[in-house]
Amino acid sequence: MTTTTTKTRTRFAPSPTGFIHLGNIRSALYPWAFARSTGGDFILRIEDTDLERSTQAAVDVILEGMAWLGLDHDEGPFYQMQRMDRYKEVLAQMQQQGLVYPCYMSVEELDALREKQMAAKQKPRYDGTWRPEPGKTLPPVPEGVKPVLRFRNPQGGVVAWDDKVKGRVEVSNEELDDLVIARPDGTPTYNFCVVVDDIDMAITHVIRGDDHVNNTPRQINIFRALGKEPPVYAHLPTVLNEQGEKMSKRHGAKPVTQYRDDGFLPDAMVNYLARLGWSHGDDEIFSRAQFIEWFNLDHLGRSAAQFDETKLRWVNAQHLKAMADDALAPLVAEQLSKRGIVADERLAAICGLFKDRCDTTVALANWAAAYYTDVTPSEEDRAQHISDAVRPAIASLAVKLSAVAWDKPAIASAIKEVLSEHGLKMPALAMPVRVLVMGTPQTPSLDAVLANFSREKIIERLKRA
Known part of the structure; x- marks a missing residue:
């Protein structure tokens, strides 16, 4: 992998936590098409860090679906769970550089903080209790508590990007709290892993669903903290189902x-x-x-x-x-x-x-x-189309077809002779013959339909009149 490139490099990074449906796969189609249209590379990355919900069956549907649609990838599939050592290496670098800090606030304390903020009609967010600042005294470290690692989000200013779908987007850093980027057991979180992957894989364009828009300012700040410029973003509007709801398995989407x-x-x-x-x-x-x-x-x-x-x-x-x-x-x-x-x-x-x-x-x-295989016309079709009046003509056609060359012109000629001999118009003979031969009165041209059968099969079916 390289971190510098002039070539277009896009990626599709699904989570295998449920089968992939058409709404998901469109988020693969556009980055694939953009890579192909610009002579670039398309990378497949499986974001499988949600161990409880990720399944091999879901991975298989992703790979099968993409292979069937011809959305071929140039690199991958890469699996995030196989890159844990790399994430931990970057986390250690960020700790050394003071870009992250340990936070010992418990889940209960966080819940209480959020309730208090919501009661005061404030946006619920982490308040920076454990964020080190010059001259600030941090609370005493509680015994036996493993901390999370939080990213030191910039304070003040805005995060902005020119989205290829949404146009200019600006978010105040005051709206963003210090994101947890590693859990107490040391495993990194989604937004952090995505950035490391996009850097390592030299992704130039991120084309994804607009359910990721809220992640983008956080990811951009992590990119810049690591000394990298973020890729170009294009956030795609949602695909709705026929009832106007977001397409999902719960709302009837199919794999x-x-x-x-x-x-x-x-x-x-x-x-x-x-x-x-x-x-x-x-x-x-x-x-x-x-x-x-x-x-x-x-x-x-x-x-x-x-x-x-x-x-x-x-x-x-x-x-x-x-x-x-x-x-x-x-x-x-x-x-x-x-x-x-x-x-x-x-x-x-x-x-x-x-x-x-x-x-x-x-x-x-x-x-x-x-x-x-054999066909069985419905009783309704037989009653409607096969009458005593037409049976002699059907029998006559069977006789003629037993002796002609077996090709479309000869079959057409035999049909015309029977029509002439019995004083019938084409539908009066063609529809009962179709019912007997195909099991339905509506088919393409009768001579063409018959010519693809064997002579023996046609005569056998006509005799059932």
């Missing part, structure tokens, strides 16, 4: 990997997520390459974006339609395999035939399944 399992395409997800807080003119549908080419921090939105599954499905449908059939086939084959269905070389052509009707690979697999 990112659930969208993979539900048949969404990674490029479509990237496209949709990109538009949840960033825009390029009126462009709604774009490729990953276009997104990287166009992305910058100047067009990040300032207001909260709302997730809309209907819109996501529309975006996915557009990408599905545009995708090459042979690229789509393995994804649909994967969906079919979950149902115990083994696809064959016909699948690419089947995908090409039905993809315009689908919004996910699951929906496409539903169509494709009719080619590999």
Whole structure:
């Protein structure tokens, strides 16, 4: 690791305390895109210091979700728990330099102080009882009490930064008390670890959710105390769910990997997520390459974006339609395999035939399944479309199809002959044939649908009329 760089270096630093959902992953997408658009590096860092709530399962969902979306990292994943020696080294340096001090105030004393301040309508905050100052006499050190370490926050003046989303932000140092940066057992706290990591990893731009805005002035003061300039910050507005609440597991958010399992395409997800807080003119549908080419921090939105599954499905449908059939086939084959269905070389052509009707690979697999497993039309469809009047025409079609060349033009010709012989219009024959063959009266062009079946399978199903 290096501490000086001219190259863009961004990071995604999730906490593995719950599964990663779309609101979280957008905070990975933008720093990834910014690194890719500027020829920089994207670093993955797992902030796993909350030992009680961090789980390996949550880490796995982060790694799986990012891999599925193609958000590749150049360095990492780094785990904070594996960097404890480094944090303690920096803490020791700060103690030597007088930047931190031991505080022996108990939790009970802190609670009492806060209650007193709130009763006086003051902001609850640590009052600096144990902060050493020239000429100040500190209380006697209580026996058997392990202190926390507090950071000597600057007194007076303001902390300010030019946020790439929020604009100029200024916070008075009087609003910030002396932050605990190490617990009584010596383990460092979140805001301190983040700064050490960002320094060691030479992070140039921090693009993260605006729930971190309150941490930023504290982190900037620690950066400067360590003799480093802070990175550029961009604090992204919250992603809301469809009910207008902050997206969260408690409010029904799904793990990112659930969208993979539900048949969404990674490029479509990237496209949709990109538009949840960033825009390029009126462009709604774009490729990953276009997104990287166009992305910058100047067009990040300032207001909260709302997730809309209907819109996501529309975006996915557009990408599905545009995708090459042979690229789509393995994804649909994967969906079919979950149902115990083994696809064959016909699948690419089947995908090409039905993809315009689908919004996910699951929906496409539903169509494709009719080619590999038996179908059972509903009683309602049979009653509506398969009548005594049309059965002779269906029987005639079965006879003709048993003798023609098995391709789309020959099948189309056979259908036309039957229509002519029986004095029928196309829907009168096509809809019952579709019900028998596909289990539904609505499909693409009948000759194309039939051509992807074997001759034997079609004749077998027609005989069920």
